[in-house]
Amino acid sequence: MTWFRLRELAHARAGDKGDTCNIGVVAYRRDDYPLLLAQVTVERVARHFGELVRGPVTRYELPRLAAINLVLERALGGGVTRSLSLDPHGKSYSALLLTLPVAVPAEVAARLLAAGRLPVPDESPQETPR
Amino acid sequence: MRVATRRSRALRIGAGASYAGDRIEPATELAARGELDALVYETLAERTIAQAQLERLHDPDGGYNALLEARLRAALPHCRRHGTTVITSMGAANPLGAARHAAALAGELGLAPMRVAAVLGDDVLDYCEARRDLLEVSETGAPLASLPGPMVSANAYLGAAPIVSALAQGADLVITGRVADCSLFLAPMIHAFGWRDDDWDTLARGQAAADMVECGANASGGFYADPGYKEVPELWNLGYPILEVEPDGIATVSKLPGTGGVIDVPICTEQLLYEIHDPSAYVTPDVVVDFTAVDLERAGPDRVRISGARGRPRPDRLKVSIGVREGWIGEAEITYAGLGCVERARLAERVVRERIRISGIALQELRVDYIGLDSLHGAASLRPAQPPYEVRLRFAGRAAARRDATRLADEVETLVGKGPCASSLPRKHVREVLGIWSCLVPRDAVHERVQFVEVPA
Numbered sequence: 001m002t003w004f005r006l007r008e009l010a011h012a013r014a015g016d017k018g019d020t021c022n023i024g025v026v027a028y029r030r031d032d033y034p035l036l037l038a039q040v041t042v043e044r045v046a047r048h049f050g051e052l053v054r055g056p057v058t059r060y061e062l063p064r065l066a067a068i069n070l071v072l073e074r075a076l077g078g079g080v081t082r083s084l085s086l087d088p089h090g091k092s093y094s095a096l097l098l099t100l101p102v103a104v105p106a107e108v109a110a111r112l113l114a115a116g117r118l119p120v121p122d123e124s125p126q127e128t129p130r
Numbered sequence: 131m132r133v134a135t136r137r138s139r140a141l142r143i144g145a146g147a148s149y150a151g152d153r154i155e156p157a158t159e160l161a162a163r164g165e166l167d168a169l170v171y172e173t174l175a176e177r178t179i180a181q182a183q184l185e186r187l188h189d190p191d192g193g194y195n196a197l198l199e200a201r202l203r204a205a206l207p208h209c210r211r212h213g214t215t216v217i218t219s220m221g222a223a224n225p226l227g228a229a230r231h232a233a234a235l236a237g238e239l240g241l242a243p244m245r246v247a248a249v250l251g252d253d254v255l256d257y258c259e260a261r262r263d264l265l266e267v268s269e270t271g272a273p274l275a276s277l278p279g280p281m282v283s284a285n286a287y288l289g290a291a292p293i294v295s296a297l298a299q300g301a302d303l304v305i306t307g308r309v310a311d312c313s314l315f316l317a318p319m320i321h322a323f324g325w326r327d328d329d330w331d332t333l334a335r336g337q338a339a340a341d342m343v344e345c346g347a348n349a350s351g352g353f354y355a356d357p358g359y360k361e362v363p364e365l366w367n368l369g370y371p372i373l374e375v376e377p378d379g380i381a382t383v384s385k386l387p388g389t390g391g392v393i394d395v396p397i398c399t400e401q402l403l404y405e406i407h408d409p410s411a412y413v414t415p416d417v418v419v420d421f422t423a424v425d426l427e428r429a430g431p432d433r434v435r436i437s438g439a440r441g442r443p444r445p446d447r448l449k450v451s452i453g454v455r456e457g458w459i460g461e462a463e464i465t466y467a468g469l470g471c472v473e474r475a476r477l478a479e480r481v482v483r484e485r486i487r488i489s490g491i492a493l494q495e496l497r498v499d500y501i502g503l504d505s506l507h508g509a510a511s512l513r514p515a516q517p518p519y520e521v522r523l524r525f526a527g528r529a530a531a532r533r534d535a536t537r538l539a540d541e542v543e544t545l546v547g548k549g550p551c552a553s554s555l556p557r558k559h560v561r562e563v564l565g566i567w568s569c570l571v572p573r574d575a576v577h578e579r580v581q582f583v584e585v586p587a
Contacts, residue, residue: 011360011396013353015405018176018269018568024403026396050510060409062422064438065399071407079269081177081566082456084497084526087506091353096507 148346180453289415334441335379351391364390460535462542
């Protein structure tokens with residue numbers, strides 16, 4: 001297994017409703033969707049965001065679109081209007097999600113390397129680098 | 131009742147705006163060249179109405195979109211020439227005032243005869259005030275009486291019905307307050323095709339199409355580009371999206387030739403999921419939409435076809451967005467540069483924290499950000515290999531009283547001269563906090579109605 005950032009496999013957009021953030025994550029290639037499902041689990045997402053998300057994380061699957069929708073509750077500093085954050089809508093959270101390290105099988109790694117994509121340099125990035 | 135007006139060709143709807151301050155000329159381009167049946171300007175974010183209500187407390191004739199005149203002056207003559215109906219939520223906290231303004235403008239532009247309608251009834255503040263102990267805050271489950279400040283606004287998310295009613299009465303321009311974003315687009319579809327209000331699958335297909343364009347250029351290249359990964363041609367010249375809706379609600383999204391941006395399946399997938407939670411049950415006032423069966427297919431260059439949404443009966447209750455005055459936020463920022471800049475910024479943070487204590491500044495919450503290091507994602511941020519050459523230190527504090535928010539910003543200002551060496555000048559800012567909460571009210575609590583305003587000849 002080689003580790004790459006999720007950014008190499010998927011793109012994402014974040015939205016807000018009150019204190020809840022949702023992130024739509026879409027595989028660039030339909031073939032990679034099972035990898036997305038296996039790697040972008042609610043447990044790993046919750047650990048990746050750490051103290052930014054104080055409520056539960058829920059994942060919805062949209063196989064026809066090769067996409068998942070992540071819903072992060074109590075994630076926007078109390079809500080868009082009272083948050084003290086510079087990003088009260090959490091619109092940049094999509095970029096944070098795409099830093100998630102994902103373990104990819106050899107053939108996918110070969111494809112990404114051939115496309116000039118770089119693996120995660122850390123030897124053991126199972127835990128999100130701090 | 132509208133069977134006689136039912137049409138068999140596609141309906142063309144342009145998305146002219148997706149927030150209060152959106153660009154003006156892309157919508158004017160749509161009006162001029164889009165061969166549109168309807169042009170929709172959606173301009174209300176969650177707190178826009180609450181802010182507009184505060185404005186209206188100072189100016190009873192105000193409280194609607196500040197760009198109303200500029201938008202309509204640019205686009206209305208084209209719309210009248212092409213028979214394009216305009217539908218907009220620019221009415222914010224004062225749809226009738228906005229309609230009067232628009233009617234006077236239309237008269238000045240020589241556009242009479244023309245029918246201008248205001249949709250009223252989304253304001254349910256009196257209803258909510260009277261039931262402070264009965265209605266439940268959706269976020270907390272506690273009664274409205276528990277909200278952390280006085281309510282300044284309570285607006286129900288209306289559905290398409292009052293707009294459809296205005297269109298049936300011949301409106302050329304419909305100005306609303308709070309209406310569910312998608313429903314602004316659904317209304318002209320229902321009017322044109324005569325869809326029944328319980329034809330859930332058809333309404334859901336229409337609402338899925340509406341969802342694709344209700345954020346305007348977010349469907350055509352906006353907030354999408356990521357160099358080396360997602361390229362967008364001419365990002366500075368985005369064409370705003372056009373929906374071509376077929377009589378069964380299946381729709382194609384496209385844009386004007388000669389504009390920048392991109393419309394393809396990946397961006398449409400991002401947009402479809404934007405701000406939804408359970409994709410099998412997206413609640414709108416008109417229908418509950420199931421997106422899980424939606425198909426997106428490329429239908430040519432910069433064209434994507436949307437089909438497959440399924441619908442379930444609309445909810446019994448309507449969502450209400452409540453604005454609450456919750457105090458004040460004071461903010462101030464200062465930049466340190468050069469070797470040791472992070473250490474100087476950390477000392478500056480210590481100085482401000484001690485000054486808050488010594489001066490007795492009463493804050494409910496204080497946040498300190500190191501911009502350039504981890505200001506957006508905190509401890510989850512990737513660590514830089516080397517210390518940065520400069521870092522911007524930001525303080526933000528929430529206080530019950532304006533005075534305390536101001537004093538925080540003033541303390542940061544004194545860092546120049548009394549803090550660590552070698553910084554930029556600080557910038558400071560104090561603003562009121564309008565908290566947004568929500569509750570649900572029964573449909574019969576909302577008395578939606580249409581009022582026409584005369585356009586002078």
